[in-house]
Amino acid sequence: MKQRVNEAVVIEMCTKLLEEVGVDEAPVDLRLLGSMLGVSSIAEVDIPEAGKLIPKTDGNFAIFLNKADSQARKRFTTAHELGHLLVPGGVSGREIIDYEVGLFDKEKTIEFLCDVAAANLLMPTSLFDEFVKGKKFTLQTIVDISQKFNVSLEAAALQMVKRSPGKRAVVVWEHMHKPKEEVLLATPTFPGFEDCAPDKLLRVKYAFGLSRKEHIPKSKSLEESKNVILSAFEDQKKSIHKSRQVITFGPQLSIDCECEAIATIAGRVLSIIRR
Ligand SMILES: [Zn+2]
Incomplete structure (x- = not known):
């Protein structure tokens, strides 16, 4: 019987590949993993996208990365493209x-x-477990993980929350318009609309963690006019901000939590929440 591909199956496939290659230390050598999967070249080029995976005539593959991205980002993109070669149905020719x-x-x-696949190739379960053993769920731990595994803070935070999501969450904020506002701003049939365009606000780009009942909606704007997320956003030095506070995500959900936040790439804030 054909096995249904889900998250657990993909994690198992990653573990198998890492074992075959004999990966026993971080940061993981992605070129080596790539060579096992038929990737014969990885190049950084001027492209608008994050990355591309291109089949070559000799049956191998080439990966192209956006050279303007950060090193951690390029590593995630590379690992994601390797994921396409690993996940059944991930490539179509x-x-x-x-x-x-x-x-x-x-x-x-x-x-x-x-x-x-990308997260698990970059942060192999056994090496990750060993590294975070006894460490608390704090932004400092996440900074340490990102340095050890050469991954972004966001990737490190997500992997940490996945270990115990019930009382923890990661929320990534971006200074942006509502999706609907973006559409209106891009529509030429609204002359003069640019003059009264709504301001950008810090909005939820994505969130992961907490219980099912506490779903944090995408695009929700930050309601509080004073809190650690805003302090982190305004902090040019990108230091860690923390405090106990209530964050409101619309009429249905207010979370009383320990919150830590840090500015990451331009216009983005990473926050972690502990109940
Ligand atoms: Zn993809």
Whole structure:
């Protein structure tokens, strides 16, 4: 019987590959993993997308990365493209263009599974468990993980929350318009609309963790006018901000929590929440 591919199956496939290659230390050598999967070249180029995976005539594959991205981001994109070669049905014989990776969007099954593969190739379970043993769920631990495994803070935070999601969450905020406002702003049939365009606000880009009842909605704007997320956003030095506070995510959900926040890439704030 054909095995249904889900997150657990992909994690198992990653573990098998890492064992075959004999990976026993971080940061993981992605070129070595790539060579096992038929990737004969990885190049950094001027492209608008995060990455591309292109089949070559000799049966091998080439990976192209956006050279403007950070090193940690490029590593995640590389690992995501390796995910395409690992996940059943991940390649179709044509080139794969990834505009953005690492969104862990469950609605896009293959892309979601490639993100899962990426996280697990970059942070192999056994090495990760060993590294975080006895460490608390704090932003400092997440900074340490990102340095050890050469991954972004967001990737490190997500992997940490996945270990025990019930009382923890990661919420990534971005300074942006509502999706609907973006559409209106891009529509030329609204002359003069640009003049009264709504301001950008810090909104939930994505969130993961807590119980099912505490679903943190995407695009929700930050309601509080004073809190650690805003302090982190305004902090040019990108230091860690922390405090106990209530964060309101609409009329249904207010979370009283320990919150830590740090500015990451331009316009983005990573926050972690502990009940
Ligand atoms: Zn992809």
